[in-house]
Amino acid sequence: MTAFALAFVLFAAGALVAFAPVRKGAVGATWLLVTAGCGVMMVLAILAMLRDVTRPLVTLALPLLGAFGFELTALGALFVAVTVGVFALTLPFALRDSASFAPARRGAFVGLIVLTLAGMLALFTAAGIVSFIFAWEIAALGIWGLVGFETRRAEPVAAGTLTLALSEVGSLAGLAGLLILAHAAGGNGLDAIAAAAPTLPKVLVVAGCVLTFFGFGMKAGVVPLNLWLPAAHGAAPRSISPILSGATLNLGLYAFLRLDAPLARTDFRLGLMILATGAVTALIGIMYAMIEHDLKRLLAQSSIENIGIITAGFGAGFAFSALGHPVLGGLAIIPALYHMLNHSAYKTLLFLGAGGLDVATGTHDLNRMGGLLRRLPVLGMLFIVGAFCIAGLPPSNGFASEWMLLQSLLQVVEVSALPVRIVFALSGAALALTAGLAVTCFIMVVASSLLGLPRSREAAQARRAPRTVWMPMAILATACFGLAMVITGIIPALGRLTAPLVGADATDALAPAFFGHVQALSQAAVNGLTDLGAQLGRGLVPLRGLVVLHAVGPADSVAYAMSTALSFAVIVFLLFVVWLLARGLRHHRQVARRVPWAAGLVRIRPEMTYTATTFAAPARVLFNSVFDPEVAHQEQHRGAFLTVSRRQEVRVNVVDRLIIHPVTVAARFLAQTLAAAHHGQVTSYASYMLVALLVALLAVRYLIGS
Amino acid sequence: MSTRAALRTFFGTGHPGLAVRDVGMRLSVDSAPAALPDIAAALMHEHGCGFATLVVEEDATGFVARYFFYARDDATLIEMVTHAPPGTELPAISDRVHAADWHEREVEDLFGIRFSGHPFLGDFVLHDQVWPEGITPMRREFDASVRVAQPGLGEDWRPRRLLEEEGSIAFPVGPIWADYNEAGLWLLETPGEQIYASQTRLFYKYRGVEKIAEGRSPAGGLLLAERFSGCAAFAHAWAYCEALERIAGCKLPPRARALRTVFAELERIRYHAATIAELAGATSLAVGKSMSQEIEERMLCLSAQVCGHRFLFGLCVPGGLAWDPATATLATLRAGVTDAAKEFAKLERLFVHTSSYLDRIEEMGTLKPDVATLYGVVGPVARASGRSVDLRRSLPYGAYADHPPEVPCEIEGDAYARLRVYFAEIRASTSLIQALLGELPDGPVAAECAAAPGTALAWVEAPAGGTFHWLRIDDDGLIRRWRIAPPGFRNWHAFHRALEGAAFQDFHIIMASFGLSVAESDR
C-alpha cells in the first residue's frame, strides 16, 4: 500500500516539477521522478505476479456510490508491468519533445501523461465497478487531452473530439452493462459479479457481456467503434503515439479478461461472438493498414489488427472453456496474452521509430520517405527488427504467438458441434489471411521508408535520430528477442495467470515436467516429442526456447512443438555461411560493383520507383469491393492539350460505411421526425403527454405485476 | 457542291486577303501567320480535311512554313504557306488541330521556331539529357558532319508529370527493353497496376535523316528512304521516287505503276503478318505467334525470290522499277500470295475462336473515334477507330485510281478491332495483287527520269498509314530539303490515349496492336 502510494506521489511530483521554468532541470527532474515511480510500480507488479495472491490496496465505502476499492491481482499486475514499461521507455522521447515547450505547456503535457498513466494503473487495480468506471474515465480524459494536445491544428482537435465522443458512447454502454450485472449480482465488486455469473439469468449475462464487450472494446479498437483509433494515433503528438498504441489499447483487453471472461464462460456463443469479432477486426485492420501511406495511421491500423488477433484468442479461449475444454481454453488465451506482450513491445518500438523518422525527416508520409536506412542505420535496423517481429516471421516473438494461436484454433476438432467448428474455421482462415497480409504490409513499410531512393528532399537530407528514440528502441528490440527466446519461461507464467479465467492451468495439465525438468518426462511423451523432432532442439540449444505443449490423453490430445531458439540458431548459422561464402568469393574472385541495370535510362529517378501506394495496388484491386472507393477525376485542358490529370480515390472505412453511417443517418432522420412533431399546437403537446403517461402507467403496472 | 468548290468559296469570300493559286490538284494559299489557326481549324472541322504535314524550310529571308491538308474525298491538296522571319513566333495550330502537335514540337526543336500557345515545347527530338540547349540541327549553318561538343543535362533531366495523384509514380519502360522491342522510353504514370496517364518519349533512334540527306544526290537519298524505316522500305522508296518524278514531270509506264502497286501490297501483307505475330506474342499465344511468323517468313522469302531482297530494297527507282521481274517469277509470287491467303484465313479462324485470346484483346487499348479524329491518326489504327482514311482512295496514285482498294473499317477502336482490320487488309491486298497480276500491262518498267530542280509533295499509303514526302531539288540536282512525314509519327502521338486505364500487363498488348515502327517514326 505504501509503495503504491509512493509511486503515485512520485508521478504527481514529476508532473508538478515539469511546470518549473528551468528548462533543463525541470525535464531531468521530471524524468527522474516519473521513471522512479514506474520502477516502483514495476517491482510491485513483478512481486505480485510471483506471489500470485490478490492484495487489497484501498478499501473505501463512499456514500451513495458504495464500495470504492482497489486491489492488485496477478493478472492486473501483468497489465501494470506492461503499462509502466511502455510509459518509462517512451517518457524520454516525450520529455525531449516537451523541452522546447513553455513551462506551463510542458507541465500540462507531462500532467496529461501522468494522468493517463495513473488512470490506467487505477483501472488495472480496480476492485469494483465504481472504481473501475472512475479510473476508466480518468484514463479517457487523459487520452483525449493527449490526442488533441496540439490545439492550434484542426486535425488533432477533431481527432481528440472523435476519440472522446466514441469513448463516452463506449463507456456509457459499458456502464449500463456493469450496472445491470451489479444489480443482478447484488453487489458492485468485480469478483462478486464474476462469482455470481453462473447463477445469473441468461438474458442479463448476455446483455451485460455484449454491452461491456463492445462498450469497453472501443478502447481496444474492436469493430465497430474503432474509427477513432487511426485518426487519434495519427494525429497525436509523435511521442504520444507509442503510449497510445503500446499501452492504452490494453485497457480494453483488460476489460475483456476482467469483466467478460466469467460471463462468457457461461455460454459458448458469447465466446464465439468475441472470436468472430476479433477475427473480423484483425482482417479489416490489416486491409486498411495495407492501403495507408501515412506511417502513423498505418501502424494504428496494424494495432487494430493485432488487437483483433488477441481478442480472437480470448474469444476462442472463452468458447473452449464454456464447452468444457478448460485446457484448450487456456491454450488459446496464453498465446493471446503473449501476443499482447509482444504487441506492446514491438508496436511501441515501431511507433518510437516512426517518431524518430518524423524527427529526422519532418514527415510521416511513407511516400515522401525512402532510402533512410543509409542515413539512419541504427534506427533503421531497429525498425526492421520491429517490422520483422510484427510481420510474424520466424523465429520472432510475433511468429511464436500467432503460430500458437492458430494451432489452438485448429484444436476445435475436439469439439463436435458443427456451428462452432464453422465459426472457428472461418475465424482461423481470416487470421491466417491477416498474417499473410501483415507480412506484405510490413515489407511495404520497410521497403518504402528505409530502402530505395529518397523520394523527397527531407528524406535525402534526413537528420540523425535522437538518442531518446533509438535507445528505448534498442531496449524494446532486446525485449522482443527475449520474449522470443525465453518463451518456455513465459508460457507457464501466463498459464498461471489464465488459470482463474478458464478454470485450469494449461501448462500444468500439459507435459508439466517439460517446463520444469525435462528428465521427468514419461517415455511415451519423450517418444512423442522425438517424433516431432523436439529431441534435436533439446540437445543443441542452450536457451530453452522450445515450445512444446503436449498431452496425449483421451480428452486433450494436444501436441505442438516449435523452437524459436533453434530456428534462430539455424538462421544465424545460414547467415554466417552466406557471409563466409561471400568472403571467400571476394578473396578468390574479382568482384565488380556496378550501379543497378536501369534499362539504359540516364538515371533511375526517385519518382520512378515504387511508393507505398503503388506497392499496395494489388491489395487495393483485390479488396476493391470492400474498399469501394469514390474516384474523383479531374482533367485540365489547354485547347486540345491535356496538361494535368488529377485523380483522387476516397475510401471510407467499411465499418463506417456499413454500420456507423447508417446509424447516424437513421438517428438524424429520427431527430428530424421528432423535431417536426415539435411544431404543433398546445393541444397536440397535451396529447403527447397523455400518451406518455399512459405508456408509463402500463409499464409500471406490467413491471410490478411481474 | 464538292469540297474543292467549297474550299475555293471559303478562301475567296471568307478570307479576302488570301492569294489562292489553283495548281493541278493543289490549292495553294499564302496566309499571314495570325490567320493560320482559324483557317486550319475551319479546314479540319468544317470541311473535313485531314492534316498531312508541316514542312519548314529555311530561305534567304527566314523560314517558310507550309501546312499541308488534304480533302478526304476529293483528291485535293491544300497548301498554306506562311513566312516567318528569324526570331518571330508562329501561332500554334495544335490546340485546335491536334494532329499538328508533334510537328510543331519537332520544328521547334530542330529549327528553333517557337510556337506561341503550345504548352509542351522542347525536349522532344533532341532529348535534354543528351543535347545542349539552343542547337538547331536543321538550320543551314549547322554542320551535320560533326558531333555536338557540349553535353546535355545528363542525370539532372527529370520527366514531365501529367498525373497528380497521391503516391503515383512514372514507371519507365525502355529505352533498352527486356525483349526485341525498339529503343524508346514510355513513362507510365500510375498509382500502381492501372495506367492513368503516360508519355511516349521517342527519338532515341533519331539519325537526322532529313539533315544528312541535304546535299546528297537523289540516288543517295533513295538509299536513305529505304533504310531509315526498313520494314516499310518500298512504301517510302515509292513516295520518295514519286516526289522526284513529280519534280521532273516524268510519266511512269503503266507496267511500272501496276508492279509498284503489287509490291506495295506485298509489303503490306508482310508488315501486317509481323504485327499479327507480335500481337499473338504479346498475349503469350505462342503457337499463334509461331504460325504468324512462319507466314511472315514465307512472305520475306517470296520477296527475296522475286527481287533478290527480303525487304524489297533497291527495287523502286525514279522512273519505275530497277528491273522487270520474269514472268515465271511473277507466277511464283502469285502462287505464293494465294497460298499465304489460305494460311491467313486458317489463322484468323483459329484466333477468333480462341476465347482466351479475345479476352485479352477485346476492349483493350481502346482509341475512341473522337480521340482518333482529334489526333488525326492514320492507317489501320484509324480505320479500326471508325476513321475511314486511306490515301489510296483520297488521293489516288499508282494503279489505285483504276483499282480502288477495299478499305475495311471498324468502330470499336480496341485491339481486336485492329486485328480484324489487319486481316481484312491482308484479304484486300491479296485480291488486289491477284487482280493486278492477272491483267498486267506489257511494256517497259521504267521511264527516263533525270533530276530537275523544283519541289513536290508525294504520298503513299504505307502499311502503317499514309506517308508524305516533300522534296526540294536544287539547281545542281542535289537534295536541298527533304521532309518525311511517316505514319508512325502520327500514330505514336495518339498511343498514350489508348493506354489510359489499362493495366501494366496490357501495355505490351496495346503496343503490339498498334503495329508501329519506331525507326520509321524517328527517322
Place this chain on the structure above:
Amino acid sequence: MANWTLASLVRGIRTARWPRRDDLPPGAIPARWHGLVATPAEGERSIRDAVWFAATPTSRGPLPRRFRHSVHVRFVDAGASGALISEVRLLDAPPYNMHRFGIFVTATPRDADVLLVGGPVTEAMREPLRKAYEAMPGPKRVVAIGDDAIDGGVFGKSFASAGGVAEVIPVDFVVPGCPPPPAAIIQGLLAAAGRITPQAFKERV
C-alpha cells in the same frame, strides 16, 4: 474454342534443317545481301558460299570453351532500321529457332554473354549502349549486325549517329548485310560462341 494443338499437329514440323544451308528455303538468304540496286546474281551461288560473318581486327575471339554451349544474348537497338528489328524477331521463330543451338535471349545484360547490337548508334543511344556493355559480366563479346552497325552504313558518321558500334564499345564480330537475314545473324552468334570459325565453316561447305 480453337484447337491449337491439333492445328499444329496437322501442319507438321516447319522448321528448316540446320546447319546444312542447302536445306534453307529459297529466299531465306537474299541474293542482294546489301539491298543495293543490281540484278540478282544468277543462281545465287556467290552469296550462298560467302562467309556470313567476320571477326574484327580487334576481336577478342570467341567466348572461352566453358561458355560455348549455353550462350545468353541481349539485343540492343541502337538506331536499327525496322527491317533489322524484324529479322532479329525471327531469330527464335520456328523457321530458324536459334534455341536449338543453346542460344537464349535474356532480359538484362547482367545475364548476357553476347551483346547483339544493330544500328549506327544514335546520339541518344550511346550512353544506354555503353551502360549495357558495362553491365555485362565478363567474359563478354559484342556482335554488330547490319551495315549500319559496322560503319554507320548510309547514315555514316554525323551529328546524330556515331558511325558504327565500334565507335562506342569494342566489337568482336560483325555480320554484314542490310539487313543480314536471320540465318546470318545466327551464324554470327555461333561464331561468338566459338561453335564455328570461318575456316571450319568453309570446311563444312
